[in-house]
Amino acid sequence: MRILVAVKRVPMTGGTIVLTPDARAIATQHLGFTISPHEECAVEEAVRLVEREGGESVVLTLGPPEAEEQLRDAMAVGIDRAIHLVTDEEEWDGQATAGAIVEAVRAEEASSGPFDLLLFGNESADAGGYQVGVRVAHALGLPCVTGLKGIEVRGRLVRCEQEVPGGRDVFEVPLPALLTVKEGLNLPRYPSVPGRMRARQRPIARHEPQRPPARLEKLRFVVPEGERKEAEILGRGPEAAPKVVELLDQLGLLR
Amino acid sequence: MSVLVLCERRSDGIDEPSLQALAFARALYPGTSVHALACGVAADEVAPLLGAYGVETLHVAEHEVFDTYAPHAVARAAVELAGRLRLHALLAGGSEQGNEVVARVGALLDLPFAANCVAAEAGPPLRVTRVRWGGSLLEEALLHAELALLTVAPHAVAAQETNDGPAAVERFAPALDDADLLVRVRERARAAGGGVTLADAKVVVSAGRGAGSAEGFAPVEELAALLGGAVGCSRAVTMAGWRPHTDQVGQTGTKIAPELYIACGISGATQHMAGCKGAKRILAINTDPDAPILESADYAVIGDLHDVVPAIAAAIRAARNEKAGAE
Numbered sequence A: 001m002r003i004l005v006a007v008k009r010v011p012m013t014g015g016t017i018v019l020t021p022d023a024r025a026i027a028t029q030h031l032g033f034t035i036s037p038h039e040e041c042a043v044e045e046a047v048r049l050v051e052r053e054g055g056e057s058v059v060l061t062l063g064p065p066e067a068e069e070q071l072r073d074a075m076a077v078g079i080d081r082a083i084h085l086v087t088d089e090e091e092w093d094g095q096a097t098a099g100a101i102v103e104a105v106r107a108e109e110a111s112s113g114p115f116d117l118l119l120f121g122n123e124s125a126d127a128g129g130y131q132v133g134v135r136v137a138h139a140l141g142l143p144c145v146t147g148l149k150g151i152e153v154r155g156r157l158v159r160c161e162q163e164v165p166g167g168r169d170v171f172e173v174p175l176p177a178l179l180t181v182k183e184g185l186n187l188p189r190y191p192s193v194p195g196r197m198r199a200r201q202r203p204i205a206r207h208e209p210q211r212p213p214a215r216l217e218k219l220r221f222v223v224p225e226g227e228r229k230e231a232e233i234l235g236r237g238p239e240a241a242p243k244v245v246e247l248l249d250q251l252g253l254l255r
Numbered sequence B: 001m002s003v004l005v006l007c008e009r010r011s012d013g014i015d016e017p018s019l020q021a022l023a024f025a026r027a028l029y030p031g032t033s034v035h036a037l038a039c040g041v042a043a044d045e046v047a048p049l050l051g052a053y054g055v056e057t058l059h060v061a062e063h064e065v066f067d068t069y070a071p072h073a074v075a076r077a078a079v080e081l082a083g084r085l086r087l088h089a090l091l092a093g094g095s096e097q098g099n100e101v102v103a104r105v106g107a108l109l110d111l112p113f114a115a116n117c118v119a120a121e122a123g124p125p126l127r128v129t130r131v132r133w134g135g136s137l138l139e140e141a142l143l144h145a146e147l148a149l150l151t152v153a154p155h156a157v158a159a160q161e162t163n164d165g166p167a168a169v170e171r172f173a174p175a176l177d178d179a180d181l182l183v184r185v186r187e188r189a190r191a192a193g194g195g196v197t198l199a200d201a202k203v204v205v206s207a208g209r210g211a212g213s214a215e216g217f218a219p220v221e222e223l224a225a226l227l228g229g230a231v232g233c234s235r236a237v238t239m240a241g242w243r244p245h246t247d248q249v250g251q252t253g254t255k256i257a258p259e260l261y262i263a264c265g266i267s268g269a270t271q272h273m274a275g276c277k278g279a280k281r282i283l284a285i286n287t288d289p290d291a292p293i294l295e296s297a298d299y300a301v302i303g304d305l306h307d308v309v310p311a312i313a314a315a316i317r318a319a320r321n322e323k324a325g326a327e
């Protein structure tokens, strides 16, 4: 099987989000970066499928030069090679992102043969656009099933499970297909030290796509005014237990 | 000009996010005629309901594929209908299904799509405020398109009844080819029922990295059981393999809305808090009096969860015994 996984570099914000002075980005000087959780599961699934079925896995990202870190992370857990669509720091909208990914996939398929499976996150952690995978699938003429927590390849068919209230909905589509997944699909492995060493040697193909004008044009970010609360301290240590029980009683939760 | 709202059916009518999207659409374009699209519904049951929420015309797409959920076919039907109506905007509720279907419409028409909007001002260009990071950040943006595609973040606005009579019904059979019919629910696997679900529980007791191990959850489970609640956890816990992902609260886990959320040994990262914005009250139990979670908690106990949680469980038992004795 040949599998492509699309991942996005996102900051690991902690307890509060701090913006840059122009409010067009998150201030990231003191933050680490990661792959979105949904996409970490996509990476893990690709590695498992290739371990089982043979073939090759390729990770792709569109992002600034520093996003190489996330490509190396994916290769450290077993992805074979990477494609980096290098951009400046400006974020691309969903349509532009999808367009560049489609071109890259076409070029890659022309040189190395078709992919059987393209794996995306259901939504990116930071933008939450809910669209890049769907757009790429449409442009490539592939069936697309979204939000999956179960994937099972059976020959040239793939059985897909979506979690819905009270159970799971099952879809079945032929390969090649594009699937978008959610965290909970699997438990991603941690990279090993030899894995990290190997990842440094693995190849990254770089391209610099041109950014089209944004059609969903970001003006600025606003941190929502959560009510900042002053928590009432009920006590310290186990001695606080009676106060907690009093509270539960007030709230009618003791019955 | 008019607006079209895609309405998602539910066993007993139309889902709440769709009704919220209707209210959003009417506020955005006051006086504009409101059309709704519903697939595979019994028109005579749905028309009075949607009429009461301000829908002038209900378009019902008919095809056997709509017996189940078939998102691509729904998007095709919406695109066909949009071609016949002169639309400012096409909206849906910001549910998983609403977002998926409108994304497909965006792909089919090659138009931009703004997911999970909380506010909008008519344009052109349409100006939207939308939710990012599962609700921890808002983005103001312009949508450059002749036809605006957007979904409405859940609970951004309340559903609003008007006093209108039933919607007029127009049925149509959308042209669908084999590729449009491919993506559809083939089978519904029902989970074995029973137990309080995390999403619906009145009390949720969660623990994070502070639990220290899978075994560290024993007192948390005990407290949850005593309160008839559900057990939750942070992502640090699921990544460590101490609990299944189904227990995870947060942006990439379950969104909860209990009367009381007891968060033990959880620091309060934005992505965790994105999952408990619906909690009425939060009680944090943490060794660190400066943990960020204390800024969103109503109550706190400073201490080691391994001591505090069993003490609370014991005190609940004692209080119940006392009550039973007094009766």
Ligand SMILES: Cc1cc2nc3c(=O)[nH]c(=O)nc-3n(C[C@H](O)[C@H](O)[C@H](O)COP(=O)(O)OP(=O)(O)OC[C@H]3O[C@@H](n4cnc5c(N)ncnc54)[C@H](O)[C@@H]3O)c2cc1C
Residues within 6 Å of the ligand: A010, A011, A012, A013, A014, A034, A036, A037, A125, B207, B208, B209, B210, B211, B233, B234, B235, B236, B237, B248, B249, B250, B251, B252, B253, B254, B264, B265, B266, B267, B268, B269, B270, B271, B272, B275, B285, B286, B287, B288, B291, B303, B304, B305, B306
């Ligand atoms: C894109 C993205 C999505 C994410 N989605 C989610 C999500 O859905 N849900 C989620 O939870 N996280 C999510 N995360 C991870 C999140 O950023 C945090 O890393 C995570 O929530 C931290 O878990 P924690 O609070 O258990 O651990 P920590 O941050 O390590 O905090 C542990 C806390 O326990 C306290 N403590 C330690 N020992 C004890 C003790 N014995 N008794 C009492 N208190 C103690 C400490 O003081 C500290 O406050 C996401 C991250 C990213 C980047």
Ligand SMILES: Nc1ncnc2c1ncn2[C@@H]1O[C@H](COP(=O)(O)O)[C@@H](O)[C@H]1O
Residues within 6 Å of the ligand: A006, A007, A008, A036, A038, A039, A060, A061, A062, A063, A094, A097, A119, A120, A121, A122, A123, A124, A125, A127, A128, A129, A130, A131, A132, A133
């Ligand atoms: N810049 C990017 N580079 C690679 N993949 C991306 C990028 N942005 C989004 N994606 C993929 O598309 C999915 C959906 O993104 P979105 O439409 O922004 O919610 C993500 O989970 C990723 O798999």
